[in-house]
Amino acid sequence: MNTVVWFKRDLRTRDHAPLLAAAALGEPVLPLFVVEPGYWQLPDTSARHWAFINDSLQDLRRQLRRLGSDLVVCHGEVTEILARLNQTVGIGRVFCHQETGGAWTFKRDLSVIAWCEEQGIQLREWQQFGVVRRLRDRDLWDNEWSHVMKAGIHDAPAQLPPLPEGIQATASWQPPITACTEACPDRQAGGSARGEKLLASFLERRCVGYQYNISSPVTAVRACSRLSPHIAYGTVSLRQIYQEAKAAGNHRNTLPRKQRSLTSFRSRLHWHCHFIQKLEDEPELEFRAMHRELENLKNGPNDTERLQRWQEGQTGWPLVDACMRALHHTGWINFRMRAMLMAVASYQLWLHWRDPALHLARQFTDFEPGIHYPQVQMQSGLTGINGLRIYNPVLQSQKLDPEGEFIRRWLPELAGVPAKMIHTPWLMTPSQKQRYGGNTYISPVCDHEQAARAARKAVGDFRKRHVSQTETNRVLSCHGSRKGPVQKRPKPAGDEPQTDQLSLFD
Numbered sequence: 001m002n003t004v005v006w007f008k009r010d011l012r013t014r015d016h017a018p019l020l021a022a023a024a025l026g027e028p029v030l031p032l033f034v035v036e037p038g039y040w041q042l043p044d045t046s047a048r049h050w051a052f053i054n055d056s057l058q059d060l061r062r063q064l065r066r067l068g069s070d071l072v073v074c075h076g077e078v079t080e081i082l083a084r085l086n087q088t089v090g091i092g093r094v095f096c097h098q099e100t101g102g103a104w105t106f107k108r109d110l111s112v113i114a115w116c117e118e119q120g121i122q123l124r125e126w127q128q129f130g131v132v133r134r135l136r137d138r139d140l141w142d143n144e145w146s147h148v149m150k151a152g153i154h155d156a157p158a159q160l161p162p163l164p165e166g167i168q169a170t171a172s173w174q175p176p177i178t179a180c181t182e183a184c185p186d187r188q189a190g191g192s193a194r195g196e197k198l199l200a201s202f203l204e205r206r207c208v209g210y211q212y213n214i215s216s217p218v219t220a221v222r223a224c225s226r227l228s229p230h231i232a233y234g235t236v237s238l239r240q241i242y243q244e245a246k247a248a249g250n251h252r253n254t255l256p257r258k259q260r261s262l263t264s265f266r267s268r269l270h271w272h273c274h275f276i277q278k279l280e281d282e283p284e285l286e287f288r289a290m291h292r293e294l295e296n297l298k299n300g301p302n303d304t305e306r307l308q309r310w311q312e313g314q315t316g317w318p319l320v321d322a323c324m325r326a327l328h329h330t331g332w333i334n335f336r337m338r339a340m341l342m343a344v345a346s347y348q349l350w351l352h353w354r355d356p357a358l359h360l361a362r363q364f365t366d367f368e369p370g371i372h373y374p375q376v377q378m379q380s381g382l383t384g385i386n387g388l389r390i391y392n393p394v395l396q397s398q399k400l401d402p403e404g405e406f407i408r409r410w411l412p413e414l415a416g417v418p419a420k421m422i423h424t425p426w427l428m429t430p431s432q433k434q435r436y437g438g439n440t441y442i443s444p445v446c447d448h449e450q451a452a453r454a455a456r457k458a459v460g461d462f463r464k465r466h467v468s469q470t471e472t473n474r475v476l477s478c479h480g481s482r483k484g485p486v487q488k489r490p491k492p493a494g495d496e497p498q499t500d501q502l503s504l505f506d
């Protein structure tokens, strides 16, 4: 009896329970990846996502070949592909991981479940990380997360049977036609081998000082683990990352500074699942505000010129534009800068959250719907229970890029401008512009301070008039933290740890 192992966002052989279970049956195994045309037409998918997946499929194929098997890549709807395979060679079982994606993948999963039931084919899904399907009691979530993270790591199967007779491995595959084909010249490369290397370099060296260096776009590029696309497409398992980080932190020779950094890093791995759980519990978050009564905060279509200037890195606020242009070029930006980009779109530019959310989703190589949509809403003030976080793009710039190093790298128009003027080039006199350049850099889209004040007032007024305690309580009981008030810990002397990556309600 043939077992299909259906790979989705789990492109690895190590710590892959469905693959191991299929191998243990001692019967033919068919490792399958499906390129689904409908998925690649969604407005939150892009060529850079595919490029990372493509690297990872090449690497997965190498891993499977080493084990004696191969990879089959098919184009089409999953149920059609399964039906074809069933007709050609017969399928007894489909094994895969659970996935918390957007509405499209959820609907596709339902159709696969229904098809398997109709055909009398066993479909078995394994939990991939600490996200719990049909979670009934949020109070139990933390325990469940720890349980999953502490469970043993599965080695890759020692060997796999060759592909079932009549099935050809796919030598090469066509890219899907994506709606967004924008190039990303400095994108992170995919594949488990690269993911493992990145993890090793982070745990050995780069993690030291993590919590102090993750907010500035200058230092974050190296200080952050950069594992996000690998986690999003499962080239390295989250459990493996968690356990290796714990072991590195607990090693008797590890210095206390490194231990603290790794503790801080591990808390982010917890947030990964904490956020995805929100979309799992309430899939509508992809389309409407978490606090339903705040969905109408902004009526009417977005101002297209403002949206376009924000998307193109042409707002006239240097740090905002440098971040957007860096993101276009590399597919990654750190948490604080993602939060600032989203907050500027929502408050100063007063754009409805959905267009900016889709733009950022396409730009992030690591796009993970379960983190992305709740984070976007949090940064846009749509949870209804968090204080508003309106970033001042000039203060952020002066604090996080004081010398203008990051700005100069991404805004060639300002390459010659000295540090003290680079954060507010609109204040330069004509003769300063003549001397240092900066004439070609665009003027700000509006007065950011006035716009921030107006936004704060508009949100406050709307909340007073339209927000009910009943809906606020619903949000709290559905998504609220169960940890109680956060304990204030004394700050270490010297550096200030950058703890601005607040989880939704902690």
Ligand SMILES: Cc1cc2nc3c(=O)[nH]c(=O)nc-3n(C[C@H](O)[C@H](O)[C@H](O)COP(=O)(O)OP(=O)(O)OC[C@H]3O[C@@H](n4cnc5c(N)ncnc54)[C@H](O)[C@@H]3O)c2cc1C
Binding pocket: 214, 224, 225, 226, 227, 228, 229, 231, 232, 268, 269, 271, 272, 273, 275, 333, 334, 335, 336, 338, 339, 342, 364, 366, 367, 368, 369, 371, 372, 375, 376, 379, 501, 502
């Ligand atoms: C508006 C907005 C959208 C975002 N969209 C995404 C997204 O689509 N995909 C994505 O992976 N992250 C997203 N994030 C969270 C965060 O910015 C990235 O996870 C992080 O920058 C990735 O870089 P890293 O792997 O080097 O992070 P590290 O700091 O090394 O963290 C390690 C891992 O922990 C998890 N993590 C870290 N910070 C957070 C957080 N605040 N919330 C949830 N999980 C976290 C991620 O899986 C990350 O890879 C978003 C944040 C914001 C503000």
